[in-house]
Amino acid sequence: MQLSSNQLERFHRDGFLVIEGLFDRDETRRLRARLPALFAEDTPANIREKSSGEVRTAMGLHERDSLYGELVRDARLVEPAEQLSGEPVYVQQVKVNVKSAFSGEVWQWHYDFATHHSEDGVPEPHALNLHVFLDDVTEFNGPLYFIPGSHRHGPAPASLDTVTTSYPLWVVAPEHVAELVERGGIVSATGPAGTALVFGDTLVHASPNNLSPWDRPIFSVIYNPVSNALTRHQRPDHVHHRDTRPVRALHRRQGHGRRGNREPPRPLEAGRA
Numbered sequence: 001m002q003l004s005s006n007q008l009e010r011f012h013r014d015g016f017l018v019i020e021g022l023f024d025r026d027e028t029r030r031l032r033a034r035l036p037a038l039f040a041e042d043t044p045a046n047i048r049e050k051s052s053g054e055v056r057t058a059m060g061l062h063e064r065d066s067l068y069g070e071l072v073r074d075a076r077l078v079e080p081a082e083q084l085s086g087e088p089v090y091v092q093q094v095k096v097n098v099k100s101a102f103s104g105e106v107w108q109w110h111y112d113f114a115t116h117h118s119e120d121g122v123p124e125p126h127a128l129n130l131h132v133f134l135d136d137v138t139e140f141n142g143p144l145y146f147i148p149g150s151h152r153h154g155p156a157p158a159s160l161d162t163v164t165t166s167y168p169l170w171v172v173a174p175e176h177v178a179e180l181v182e183r184g185g186i187v188s189a190t191g192p193a194g195t196a197l198v199f200g201d202t203l204v205h206a207s208p209n210n211l212s213p214w215d216r217p218i219f220s221v222i223y224n225p226v227s228n229a230l231t232r233h234q235r236p237d238h239v240h241h242r243d244t245r246p247v248r249a250l251h252r253r254q255g256h257g258r259r260g261n262r263e264p265p266r267p268l269e270a271g272r273a
């Protein structure tokens with residue numbers, strides 16, 4: 001699947017894309033059904049919320065479950081990443097951030113490259129983060145917030161926050177966030193199950209606590225161009241995979257899924273908040 005010229009233009013302008021209907025409800029239901037068993041596993045790849053102890057993020061899923069193994073090779077994800085990168089990509093990180101009902105905690109304002117560079121020695125901000133909503137994401141259950149255009153203002157200064165949540169993250173200070181928001185505003189990335197997001201390594205983003213009675217499971221795969229591989233190996237493999245061989249796109253059989261690969265997905269502009 002290739003992104004249209006309009007989608008490419010929007011990606012370069014805003015730093016992200018929201019693509020509604022990339023996956024169908026049957027696919028997201030089957031992926032969601034795998035989660036309780038995966039979350040019940042006793043593994044360091046299941047990282048729990050600081051307060052409630054509920055799973056916050058379950059990593060390395062393509063190595064733990066066959067359906068997620070197929071998902072990281074799905075042409076609807078791999079091909080746009082190759083197209084935007086202009087070269088083969090490897091699977092850097094695979095997870096579901098579930099943001100549980102009532103207890104899912106915040107992701108602070110950050111851009112991913114600050115962590116990828118500082119922790120893993122990734123040379124350039126060329127990795128791409130692709131999300132698939134495994135259930136509906138609304139204004140209530142902790143959607144991602146994006147600052148459009150923030151990727152064009154150069155990487156903001158970042159510092160390591162090991163206190164706010166259970167997951168150490170290089171974060172952007174409020175004064176820099178305020179400057180970026182003055183220029184670009186904030187967009188809330190909401191949509192029905194099956195919606196996909198694509199965003200780059202220097203886009204500033206965050207998400208609030210989930211106060212609602214609805215979980216917010218989002219699948220995320222980070223692809224990194226093979227020529228931009230990690231140079232430091234201090235974090236566990238499930239956080240940044242050591243296998244930097246190119247991922248090969250898997251095309252779905254015809255008739256499987258609602259849209260197949262023949263019909264282009266319908267792009268959706270996220271509403272401004």
Ligand code: SIN
Pocket residue numbers: 097107129142143144205206207218220
């Ligand atoms: C979230 O799951 O809300 C944040 C994910 C991210 O920072 O990529």
Ligand code: MN
Pocket residue numbers: 110111112205
């Ligand atoms: Mn992030």
